[in-house]
Amino acid sequence: MLNLRQDHDPGELASVMAGLAALVGQIDGFKGFAHGRNVDAEGKSPDHPYGFICRFEDQAALGLYAADPRHQALGGRLVALCDGGADGIVVYDLDTETRP
Template identity: 55%
Template sequence: MLLHCVFLNFSERYGRAERLEVLRAIAALVPLIDGLEAVEFGVNIDVEGKSPDHEEGFVARFRDRAALAAYAEHPEHRALGARLVEMCEGGADGIVVYDLELA
């Protein structure tokens, strides 16, 4: 199993409604992509004070690397990814991604 962890530094130009719209659209990909098992998103409460620039994020759970690769190439994911880049401070630099392979 893989966890695709995405942390977002949204521009202040985008309000909560616009942010939720794109995050919900990413979650809506679950039934469309084989092996994409779940997407959860939320607000970063930053308990340790180590990530103040990344106010929100999401975690996607994949069956395996092939499913993550299919997600990466899926046209709806690509469109949503482009939208996230547009919405984040510094474009792609405002997005941090970790792909964790779980035992």
């Protein structure tokens, strides 16, 4: 989830999102990417008006993505768009295959 700067460049955000989407299938195990405006229907995340979701085959694929220089370059551009830099990005790594 992204806490975008008031003066962020929407074109740059779109470019970064397109760059991340283009990595699907380019990094082993990177299976899917979606992004969009935070609807915030419950009013619990107003400071994060935009977000994205990545799907990975497994934790090893997440590690490959994290270490990939293309992802890191796009991440640097994303940090520049967020209020507080890297602190303006909230990340959740969910293991959706684990059941209680």
